[in-house]
Amino acid sequence: MGTPYEEGSEKETAQGITLTDAAKTAGVAHLIYSSVASADRATGIPHFDSKYEVEKHLQASAVPYTIVAPVYFMENLLQPWSLPSLRQGKLAMALPARRSLQQIAVADIGAFVAAVIERGDTVFGRRFDVAGMS
Secondary structure (H helix, E strand, C coil): CCCCCCCCHHHHHHHHHHHHHHHHHHCCCCEEEECCCCHHHCCCCHHHHHHHHHHHHHHHCCCCEEEEEECEEHHHHHCCCCHHHHHCCCCCCCCCCCCCCCEECHHHHHHHHHHHHHHHHHHCCEEEEECCCC
């Protein structure tokens, strides 16, 4: 999993491409790439676009892969940037007030990835957007 938050989207893309190339050179049997839901839908969101560039490189690489693309992590609500507004009974986000926000717990992502690993080559070349159930 890469992140653009430390060094930007371009670095995230470069890291993902480097990782894919290293996996190919090493003969990795199954690479599971953590992307983001809807990254493959041309959203124009830099964080999504950077992950999609990695996805395209991975798909063209001949490395056996599965892409797991979770939605917003529930745990983000517990981060310092969310707590002040939550303490006031508000969720401050750049979304319209009536827009639904799909979420998933990190533990559920782990369980899903474990299921992907168990299924082996039956999930090679597949992409899964994953969200929690309420």
